[in-house]
Amino acid sequence: MSAAGRSFAGQAAVALLALSVLLGSCARSGGGNSAPRKNPLDGAVGATLPVAPQILVDQFGYRPGDDKVAVIRNPQVGFDADQKFSPGAAYEVRRAADGTTVFTGTLQAWNAGAVEESSGDDGWWFDFSSVKVPDRYFIYDTQRKLRSPTFSIGDDVYKKVLAAALRVFYYQRNGMAKTAPHAEPCWTDAAAYLGPDQDSQAHDVNDRDNPAKVRDLRGGWFDAGDTNKYVTFAAQPVHQLLTAYQDHPAAFTDDLNIPESGNGIPDVLDEVKWELDWLQRMQYPDGSVALKLGAIINANPSPPSSDRTPRFYIPACSSATIAAAGMFAHAAYVFAGFPALSGYAEQLRSRASKAWSNYQSLPVKQTDCDQGIVHASNADWSAEDQAGYAVEAAAYLFALTGEPAYQDYVKAHYKEAKPYHDSGWSRYRPDQGDSLLFYASLKNADGDTSRAILADKLADVNAATGIYGFSANDDLYRAYLNDAQYHWGSNNPRANYGSSNLDVIQHAIQVKDPQPYRQRALGMLHYFHGVNPLGMTYLTNMYSLGATRSANEIYHTWFQPKTKWSDAVTSECGPPPGYVPGGPNKNAAQDGVPATLIPPTGQPPQKSYKDWNVIWPDASFAITEPAIYFQSAYVKLLSAFVQ
Numbered sequence: 001m002s003a004a005g006r007s008f009a010g011q012a013a014v015a016l017l018a019l020s021v022l023l024g025s026c027a028r029s030g031g032g033n034s035a036p037r038k039n040p041l042d043g044a045v046g047a048t049l050p051v052a053p054q055i056l057v058d059q060f061g062y063r064p065g066d067d068k069v070a071v072i073r074n075p076q077v078g079f080d081a082d083q084k085f086s087p088g089a090a091y092e093v094r095r096a097a098d099g100t101t102v103f104t105g106t107l108q109a110w111n112a113g114a115v116e117e118s119s120g121d122d123g124w125w126f127d128f129s130s131v132k133v134p135d136r137y138f139i140y141d142t143q144r145k146l147r148s149p150t151f152s153i154g155d156d157v158y159k160k161v162l163a164a165a166l167r168v169f170y171y172q173r174n175g176m177a178k179t180a181p182h183a184e185p186c187w188t189d190a191a192a193y194l195g196p197d198q199d200s201q202a203h204d205v206n207d208r209d210n211p212a213k214v215r216d217l218r219g220g221w222f223d224a225g226d227t228n229k230y231v232t233f234a235a236q237p238v239h240q241l242l243t244a245y246q247d248h249p250a251a252f253t254d255d256l257n258i259p260e261s262g263n264g265i266p267d268v269l270d271e272v273k274w275e276l277d278w279l280q281r282m283q284y285p286d287g288s289v290a291l292k293l294g295a296i297i298n299a300n301p302s303p304p305s306s307d308r309t310p311r312f313y314i315p316a317c318s319s320a321t322i323a324a325a326g327m328f329a330h331a332a333y334v335f336a337g338f339p340a341l342s343g344y345a346e347q348l349r350s351r352a353s354k355a356w357s358n359y360q361s362l363p364v365k366q367t368d369c370d371q372g373i374v375h376a377s378n379a380d381w382s383a384e385d386q387a388g389y390a391v392e393a394a395a396y397l398f399a400l401t402g403e404p405a406y407q408d409y410v411k412a413h414y415k416e417a418k419p420y421h422d423s424g425w426s427r428y429r430p431d432q433g434d435s436l437l438f439y440a441s442l443k444n445a446d447g448d449t450s451r452a453i454l455a456d457k458l459a460d461v462n463a464a465t466g467i468y469g470f471s472a473n474d475d476l477y478r479a480y481l482n483d484a485q486y487h488w489g490s491n492n493p494r495a496n497y498g499s500s501n502l503d504v505i506q507h508a509i510q511v512k513d514p515q516p517y518r519q520r521a522l523g524m525l526h527y528f529h530g531v532n533p534l535g536m537t538y539l540t541n542m543y544s545l546g547a548t549r550s551a552n553e554i555y556h557t558w559f560q561p562k563t564k565w566s567d568a569v570t571s572e573c574g575p576p577p578g579y580v581p582g583g584p585n586k587n588a589a590q591d592g593v594p595a596t597l598i599p600p601t602g603q604p605p606q607k608s609y610k611d612w613n614v615i616w617p618d619a620s621f622a623i624t625e626p627a628i629y630f631q632s633a634y635v636k637l638l639s640a641f642v643q
Contacts, residue, residue: 043096077120088143149548164578220278228294239431287354491583592619
């Protein structure tokens with residue numbers, strides 16, 4: 001069941017089971033998070049000291065020149081209100097290998113001791129930014145004799161994390177066998193949905209018995225925890241991965257151990273190409289594009305290859321057509337930079353042009369193509385959304401072709417894009433905001449339009465309260481998110497908040513000081529990595545990559561309860577490393593979670609989370625389901641800090 005289209009606005013390593021000895025009790029906390037287990041990177045001394053769940057750090061680490069601030073939390077409101085913590089007077093940074101103290105300092109009470117409403121906690125900050133020497137460390141409370149999770153300092157602390165997050169797209173591939181050496185032994189599976197009447201023989205849901213309409217629609221990515229595929233929902237991940245590569249090409253390598261690794265093309269682009277191959281199959285000769293592909297009954301296959309359910313597609317729809325036009329054009333622009341992909345890029349260019357022409361030929365845009373017959377989420381876009389994606393497509397088509405008609409369209413319609421209908425520029429429909437800034441960066445763009453876009457971005461920076469910059473009193477966890485964004489899939493806008501702040505630096509927006517925007521983006525990243533009220537990394541099964549507490553369970557049809565993939569601590573394998581779950585959801589009860597399940601219900605917004613994976617009636621999908629758009633938002637943010 002996809003997380004998109006419900007209540008949220010707008011829209012690699014084997015599990016090392018020998019290392020699953022727990023530090024302390026194995027009992028679940030109230031938040032459903034397992035006690036920390038031994039970390040292979042703890043070091044000789046670090047491994048001997050107990051971890052305090054109230055002393056929070058980025059569990060993967062910090063780059064030498066970045067701010068480094070541990071958060072010490074004292075719960076006051078919520079499921080853990082009885083877990084009070086009073087820290088000692090002196091805190092130290094110690095080397096994990098030998099226990100040597102490298103820094104001593106005192107704590108600073110956050111906001112004069114106030115309780116932060118969104119988390120229900122008060123606490124302290126411990127600033128150790130002066131520690132810059134690459135090594136493995138932990139924070140130590142000298143009075144209580146407790147430590148934080150261990151962490152690294154180094155230029156490449158996030159490199160392997162990015163690799164794991166990108167490899168999630170490989171595990172989400174439809175129609176490809178996951179086999180050694182590319183898939184780790186725990187997560188091998190035969191190719192899914194290539195059987196009779198499945199994706200290579202998909203039927204039109206509106207004309208099911210017509211053999212002339214049977215189509216080969218194999219490939220692409222599973223959208224989320226379900227195995228359906230949506231053209232409209234593909235727009236954010238395809239564009240974000242392409243933009244991440246354009247902005248930070250050095251972050252992306254050709255050695256992620258996917259089948260295409262070593263071909264001379266960065267693996268992130270190989271993954272995008274896998275999705276584009278499917279998108280091309282969804283296009284009709286007239287340029288229009290089918291909307292969606294999936295089952296018409298609730299199937300929960302584990303593993304995906306076990307599913308023999310017939311699959312059906314929803315035929316052409318204007319929303320899918322304009323979405324594909326933009327994706328084809330953007331990819332063609334990027335792929336044209338690689339000689340080996342020049343022919344493929346030319347195919348995409350032609351397809352983008354045909355899709356654009358087909359979309360523009362429709363006097364009335366289609367907004368009700370998805371009747372809910374094909375599961376699960378509604379893939380339709382409103383006319384307003386389609387207008388925004390038309391601006392996006394025109395921007396990339398102009399960059400690709402230089403044809404004046406596309407530039408004229410951008411000039412006439414750019415204010416129809418999402419940034420002009422929301423604060424925060426790129427927190428929702430983030431690819432539309434990215435496309436406007438991309439257009440403004442083009443040397444042949446219209447000067448007045450480019451200046452207007454950049455000025456409007458600056459105006460958004462100055463006006464969007466709580467979205468840009470860093471303010472010490474905004475958030476105990478140094479990663480403020482407006483309470484309204486703690487909805488289904490909150491990790492999506494969280495990552496996009498970070499990237500919207502980085503826009504200020506990437507596009508040289510004329511602010512007085514860019515540093516607060518970098519701080520805000522890093523704060524969002526550290527939140528994903530453990531500096532949050534749950535003290536867990538919002539990435540699955542990252543123990544072998546340095547995490548002390550990790551998301552152990554996600555709602556995913558493959559990794560169902562009572563299978564070997566269910567839980568990273570208690571089952572044989574758990575889910576693969578690197579999946580980003582949906583995140584805290586203050587609307588959990590309205591979204592199907594029983595109100596009696598506390599947490600995630602009845603909590604401050606930041607604690608509206610439970611690490612669990614139970615199908616209906618618990619509706620864990622409203623909290624822990626991953627999605628390719630959550631994944632791409634996180635990858636885009638993280639890539640800015642991987643060089």
